[in-house]
Amino acid sequence: FAKRFLLKKLHQGGGGEKGGGAAGDVAQLDAQIALHYGVPYAASVMAFDPVQRLLAVGTLDGRIKIFGGDNIEGILISPKSMPYKYLQFIQNQGLLIAVSNENEIQVWNLEFRQLFHSSQWDTNITAFSVIEGTFLMYLGDENGLLSVLKYDLYDGKLQKMPYNVSIHSLAEAAGVPLLDTQPIVGILPQPNTLGTRVLIAYEKGFLVLWDVSEDHAIAVRGYGDLHMKGQVTGAQTHASEDQIDNVDENEEEREICSLCWASRGGSTVAVGYITGDILLWDMTAVSSRQGKQTDVSSNVVKLQLASGSRRLPVIVLHWSAGSAKDTTKGGKLFVYGGDDMGSEEVLTVLSLESSNGLESVRCASRVDLKLDGSFADMILIPDTGVPDKIRTSALFILTNPGQLNFYDGGALFSARKSEEEYAQPEAQKFPVVVPTIDPSITVTDMYSLTGREHPSISLKKFCARQIVAPPISGNMKWPLTGGVPSEMSLKEDHAVERIYVAGYQDGSVRIWDATFPILMPMFVLDAKVTSTVFLVVD
Known part of the structure; x- marks a missing residue:
């Protein structure tokens, strides 16, 4: 646009050889966007720095928007126009790690608004996580290999660390026979372990809590462990009336779509599957395959949002421990997916309560937040000054095209059941410096x-x-x-x-x-x- 505009002005000012030469010079200009206001239409993924309180929004065309306080906005433009699939901050360092669909790992410096380093990964990256409080990051690929990277602050480059774990060596150490290789689909460093323990999820349902420092499995789930202790049905609007039915169900192997920790200390993990089910796994006990536990059936509860036979895959799961006033051992589980095929597109918020681990888990309430467009991403903003960084002060929901709404965390957690239905929290439009659409x-x-x-x-x-x-x-x-x-x-x-x-x-x-x-x-x-x-x- 800038080149065409300048060329038009030059032609209006007169032609001739001199004008033509100037037009040729203008055509060689590398015009770039220096400022941008609002959320880009192609926004697709988000990240948040809880220390510096910055929000990053990645797009499908190689741009990254940074939002802060006092109407502060910045834009980063990649040399390649390509979608981003992972976006995470190295907290409180002014560094942002972006992974593209072409498996290029980029390190952006926010102070200088520059791409400081980029590295091309040889295989398809299928999972990624920065270890909080460090310059280290876990990377999982399509071959089931877990690798460790480190960003060197002094030379400004990514270094591949000598430590890595293949799926076959991990399965052998855990005593689990595997017939084929499968990609890693999720990596979750366990809370309060400084990254030394990490939960690794493989595509076909294999879950391993791995101790990196001691090089052995703490707990193994999946592949025959799916004998349910109970089932919580969340199909009704008044989910507090749900009952837990004891079942002894031998579930088939299924693909994992999403996962998140569902407890303050990382003892329970919520896993979403392509079938539309959510399983709550207890990761504190050793797997029966290692001969140290006999009753694995008490370590899993099935959560089902709809009763239909065909349900949407559970694409996104996030967890918040709720307010400090909560006396129950529970919190909020944010779910995208799991409803019947063809149902209205919503983000579901489930209030889970438990007085004695998974033995007594129940769904106290369910709220469906209607989406303004098709879902792209969501992120929970933790309270400031909270040590565990689990309590939520705000919820941001990104939808296409370029719509960013947010909810007050207090409204989400204080919603109470009225005479007819649960009160719906009110969504607010993300405020922009120069509105262009709302209002037009x-x-x-x-x-x-x-x-x-x-x-x-x-x-x-x-x-x-x-x-x-x-x-x-x-x-x-x-x-x-x-x-x-x-x-x-x-x-x-x-x-x-x-x-x-x-x-x-x-x-x-x-x-x-x-x-x-x-x-x-x-x-x-x-x-x-x-x-x-x-x-x-x-």
Whole structure:
């Protein structure tokens, strides 16, 4: 767009050899986007840094948007236009790790807004996890190999560590016979172990809690262990009325789609399957295959959201331990999938309670959050200053195309059953500096306040930093506070030299300080009459 615009201006200013030469020079320009406001339409994956309070949004076309506090936004553009499948922060280091669909591992430095390092992986990466509080990361591939990488802060490169575990050596150490190789589909470092213990999930249902420091299996699940202790059905709206039916069901081998820890200390894991089922596995006991436990049937509970024979795969699972006031050993399980085929697309929030481990687990309530578009990703924002980082202050849901909604964590956890149904928490639109769709923008223009026609306009007295917090309804505290404001916009003697004005379909007018390339909100002029606004500056 920039090249075409410059070429058009050159042709309008006159042709000739000189003009043609200038046009040729312009055609060689490497024009790039320096600033971008809002959520890109092709957004597909998210990551969050709980220390610096930054949200990263990756796209299908090689861009990454960074959101912080005080209307801070930044954009990173990859040299290759390719989708991202994994996105994670190295916490509190200003570093973001991105893995593309082409298995390129990128390290972005947020301070310099630059791609510091990229490395091409030889095989298809099927699972990825950064170990919290370190520069180490686990990587799983299509051949069932677990590898360890480290980012060297001094030379700025990724190093492949000598430690790795193949699926066959792991199965042999765990005493499990395997007939074929299968990809790793999930990697979860166990909480409070500093990454020395990691849960590895393989595609066809094989789960291993592996001790890296001692090189042996702590617990093994799947492949014949599926003799259910009980089943919790979450199909009814009033899930508190559900009963646990004792069953002795020999389940067939099934593919794993998603997993997450479902307890504060990493003793229980929730696993979602392609069949639409969710199994809650107790990972504290040693597997019966090692001869140290005889009753594996007490270590798993089946959670079923719908009663139909054909159900959607459980694509996403996330867990939150809830508020500190909760006395039960439970929390919220966030589920995408598991409903009957053809049902309305929702994100399901289940309140699970347990007084004695899986023996007494029950579903106390169920809330279905309607999605604004097709689901892309979700992320839970932990409370600030909470040691275990499990309690949730906000929920962000990303849908296509480029819609980002959020829920107050307090509203999610305080929802109570009314006379007829459970109260539905209210979703809020992600606030953007320059809205374009909600509301729809109809006309814009840029005005200079330093020319002869405006020698002493009163807008010069306003400082753009007067409005720094995004508009949020209710009493919710904005969960994103990270980032560094532009030094140019914080000068004490700053005067507004240019303004950017936009009119909207709802009749409102918004004005930004455009003195510097980073726009700062100044005014929102609301209108009662819904109509297109035409801007006239006298």
